[in-house]
Amino acid sequence: VAQSSGVEECVEERLRLFRLYDRSVDIVSAFEMLFTASKTALPTFTHHFERFPRLVANDGNEATPDFTVVHDDSRGLAAEIAYLPLNDQGVDALCRQILRYDALADLQAGDGTLRAVSSVDVLLLVPQAIGPDAVRRIIHDRLLDPEHFYKPSVAPIVVQFGFDEDRYTLQRLLDPENGNFRDDGRPQDARLSEWFKGSVFVRPERFREIKAQRAFVNDPIEPVYLATHLWAKTFATLAADVDGPLPKRIEVMPVELAARLRDDHGFVRKSDVDKALGLLRLARLAEPIPNTGAWTVAWDELRPRHKDAARLIAERACRQPSTGPVTKLRKLERAKTIPPRPPTLFDDIDNQDSQVADVKLPD
Amino acid sequence: LSPRDRREEHVQHPWSSFDEWLWNTAADGAVASLREVGEHLGGEQLTSWTLITTTDAPLHRISEIAGPRTTYRRASSTELLRIHDRDGDWLATTWPSGDLNAIHVVGAVPATDRRWDRFFRWAGYASPAVIQLVLDDAEITAMVRELEHYGPVGVSRLTARVRADKSSYARGWPVSGGQERPSFDAALAEIQDVASIRTLLLHVGTSITLHLRRRAGATFYSGDFALFEEVVLRLLATTAQRRFDLLSNRRRNRGARLNTAIAVELEAPFLDDPDAVTDLLDEMTRPHHLGIAVLHRNPYLHVVVTDYADGSNFDAFVTNDDRVIIHPGYRTTAAALARFTEVVSERFPTRVVEEVSAEDPPTLEDLLTTG
Numbered sequence: 001v002a003q004s005s006g007v008e009e010c011v012e013e014r015l016r017l018f019r020l021y022d023r024s025v026d027i028v029s030a031f032e033m034l035f036t037a038s039k040t041a042l043p044t045f046t047h048h049f050e051r052f053p054r055l056v057a058n059d060g061n062e063a064t065p066d067f068t069v070v071h072d073d074s075r076g077l078a079a080e081i082a083y084l085p086l087n088d089q090g091v092d093a094l095c096r097q098i099l100r101y102d103a104l105a106d107l108q109a110g111d112g113t114l115r116a117v118s119s120v121d122v123l124l125l126v127p128q129a130i131g132p133d134a135v136r137r138i139i140h141d142r143l144l145d146p147e148h149f150y151k152p153s154v155a156p157i158v159v160q161f162g163f164d165e166d167r168y169t170l171q172r173l174l175d176p177e178n179g180n181f182r183d184d185g186r187p188q189d190a191r192l193s194e195w196f197k198g199s200v201f202v203r204p205e206r207f208r209e210i211k212a213q214r215a216f217v218n219d220p221i222e223p224v225y226l227a228t229h230l231w232a233k234t235f236a237t238l239a240a241d242v243d244g245p246l247p248k249r250i251e252v253m254p255v256e257l258a259a260r261l262r263d264d265h266g267f268v269r270k271s272d273v274d275k276a277l278g279l280l281r282l283a284r285l286a287e288p289i290p291n292t293g294a295w296t297v298a299w300d301e302l303r304p305r306h307k308d309a310a311r312l313i314a315e316r317a318c319r320q321p322s323t324g325p326v327t328k329l330r331k332l333e334r335a336k337t338i339p340p341r342p343p344t345l346f347d348d349i350d351n352q353d354s355q356v357a358d359v360k361l362p363d
Numbered sequence: 364l365s366p367r368d369r370r371e372e373h374v375q376h377p378w379s380s381f382d383e384w385l386w387n388t389a390a391d392g393a394v395a396s397l398r399e400v401g402e403h404l405g406g407e408q409l410t411s412w413t414l415i416t417t418t419d420a421p422l423h424r425i426s427e428i429a430g431p432r433t434t435y436r437r438a439s440s441t442e443l444l445r446i447h448d449r450d451g452d453w454l455a456t457t458w459p460s461g462d463l464n465a466i467h468v469v470g471a472v473p474a475t476d477r478r479w480d481r482f483f484r485w486a487g488y489a490s491p492a493v494i495q496l497v498l499d500d501a502e503i504t505a506m507v508r509e510l511e512h513y514g515p516v517g518v519s520r521l522t523a524r525v526r527a528d529k530s531s532y533a534r535g536w537p538v539s540g541g542q543e544r545p546s547f548d549a550a551l552a553e554i555q556d557v558a559s560i561r562t563l564l565l566h567v568g569t570s571i572t573l574h575l576r577r578r579a580g581a582t583f584y585s586g587d588f589a590l591f592e593e594v595v596l597r598l599l600a601t602t603a604q605r606r607f608d609l610l611s612n613r614r615r616n617r618g619a620r621l622n623t624a625i626a627v628e629l630e631a632p633f634l635d636d637p638d639a640v641t642d643l644l645d646e647m648t649r650p651h652h653l654g655i656a657v658l659h660r661n662p663y664l665h666v667v668v669t670d671y672a673d674g675s676n677f678d679a680f681v682t683n684d685d686r687v688i689i690h691p692g693y694r695t696t697a698a699a700l701a702r703f704t705e706v707v708s709e710r711f712p713t714r715v716v717e718e719v720s721a722e723d724p725p726t727l728e729d730l731l732t733t734g
Contacts, residue, residue: 167734201734205682240674309656
């Protein structure tokens, strides 16, 4: 019983992280829509929206905000989605991270180029439930504390997000110490500081296509999220070129798979792919080919068929069954390589049938 | 008899002389034309279902699935399948429609006979060789409007599904006592906003009596068979082909956003409660080899649909309670989209399946008010 409840907890935790990651995909997709596709003046003043920024901060560390924006007036914005840690060390780490964003001098400007920016607004996106806490712990307890190391050039802009009535609600916290968008000089309707005087609402249908095409965000991808994506989309597409019945053998190199995902959807790290394949290995859906770096995927319908594939993958990865499509594929392929015994004078039809049933499959 | 026994009870129908005649005409590799078939009916009804197909031998594929329960013959472009059903042998035949991806499956067994159900169960396993089609409201109306060119169209019977509780509704209009049959519009007005048409028994002037079915089917009862073939079956074929064309060449290209998506627009906001969304998810996995991965659920729905039969995959969204929107993936065949739209429309009566803009960007006013 203890073991099965452990599996259950494991499944629920993996699916919780899956949902959290998907929400980040939604939030970033919503902002990508605002900056690049909305029928507002904002896209006109957006030089480049970068969904997968990779930058080097002035302390030499890598800076990977959840997205960055370069405006036509050479001002920049770097955003981070944060689920505020409970402990103070965690909040300090977050402050250290966004302090690097504040000091960025160049941002990605598309086609592999960087563009110098005169300033970077740091946009901190937090769930509605912790909005006021985020302002208190980051701005009041740290930025305004003369003893604390967190001293950005200006306060970060804390915006909370929530979902109700079929739409995302984005609200800038009204605390007087909260930061604001530096967008003076732009027309009124292109100024986020004006928009965020009240709530900004985004219905999910506004970013459907962006979400379908871009699929990921800049953070490391939750293994169940990527494994599900691979199973339901990438491997399905690859399987179409493989003849024969299910399960289908698909051989992949993680580095090539990551490159394919990048071409198809944006930035994906090889380490993300490694983790997703590792998870599929626990689920007996894929296995490494020894000494090659390549993997065999045994692509098959997941059962029970009516259930959500994400849940099935999470359940299998947590349960770690001893058999699965990988073992099924192995057995089928070995059975195929055993040549049928030539018929003898003593064989009759019934005997031949029983011989088929008696074939011992090697493990 | 227990309900189960009653269900099991069945009447053994004899192999009909009509089926025998048609089967024999194909014995030597030649076969009667569909027109000759119609003229040979001798008072029997003839049911036709228009299917989407991606092969020139869909019945052969079904015969492979059904195995020894069927005997297959082909004569020219017509396929014949003698089905050895426990309710009696019967004959299903396919006739090319002139449109590449639309084919008529024809049989003298009534449309409500359970033998058709068993046939379509096999057909379900034959995807993408055979895909059933469910007409939307726009297509049914367009067909009736076309029939009106050949005489006044009267309705003598209508069956429908009541939206509120999904119960069946049937209404007949007797012609005794000098009463006239209602027109299509008048019959439709009786169920407007309450129920969705499933079948219509239509009379076109004095020339033809037929049943029109939402599952892209029609039954010829009496009158001018040439009109049935040339108008009714032709309309069904062009409708099926149009649907196939709508769903074709939708594949996403590397790294590019799509300009268009496919919308299954429902007759009413059927997806306004969580149970209906659960129903929708169940329906999505009902067909053989269709699977789902739920990326987001409650309050909006985002699922990846995977067709394990051909590797097709696409994103389906429910962001409004009266439509399902499909954004194709890097491999998305028309067959897979046809199967998916068919299961949605079968469960949730559909106003129209159409192309819509993939993006619906908001204005500033939208963003500050409704989103």
